[in-house]
Amino acid sequence: MPHLVILYTPNLDKPASQGGVDMGGLCRALADAMLAVRDENDAQVFPTGGTRVLAYPATHFAVSDGGAAGQAAGLGSDYAFVYMNVRMAKGRSAMVHQRVGEALNAVVKERFAEQLARRPIGITVQVDEGHEVFDAKNSSLHPLFNKP
Numbered sequence: 001m002p003h004l005v006i007l008y009t010p011n012l013d014k015p016a017s018q019g020g021v022d023m024g025g026l027c028r029a030l031a032d033a034m035l036a037v038r039d040e041n042d043a044q045v046f047p048t049g050g051t052r053v054l055a056y057p058a059t060h061f062a063v064s065d066g067g068a069a070g071q072a073a074g075l076g077s078d079y080a081f082v083y084m085n086v087r088m089a090k091g092r093s094a095m096v097h098q099r100v101g102e103a104l105n106a107v108v109k110e111r112f113a114e115q116l117a118r119r120p121i122g123i124t125v126q127v128d129e130g131h132e133v134f135d136a137k138n139s140s141l142h143p144l145f146n147k148p
Helices: 023-036 068-072 094-111 113-118
Strands: 003-008 052-057 080-088 121-129
Touching: 003 023, 023 052, 023 094, 080 094, 094 113, 094 121, 113 121
Parallel strands: 003 052, 080 121
Antiparallel strands: 003 080
8 A cells, every 4th residue: 555546537538638638647646746755754655666556537427517517608518527546554644644635636736737727627636544454465566665
């Protein structure tokens, strides 16, 4: 952990000139932001080998009123939505939760500035702390980063 899952309307899978977003670039920027977060002792919050960002376009979706208000406002009816949820293991401080949220939101503001200015789009960034009832991990990634 942590895992950041992004669900988004597939109308964002277009070139930026058509209101889209580079989802691969967004995933990398979000992962880099997560890896840069430091705790109160200036230690890296998330393990490099355990940080994951995954993005999925929704096959089916409905957003808001379907476009009527956007059309009436002259913004078009092609609404878009992005839901980002990072889930981390329990035990981190409220300050760390805040820092993670702020780091992710800074990436969102930068990466979606043009879309927020030009089209109807909603973006949610949510940080959750898990309460695992079962948690097994099998990884050959962690040893790559756990060198003395």
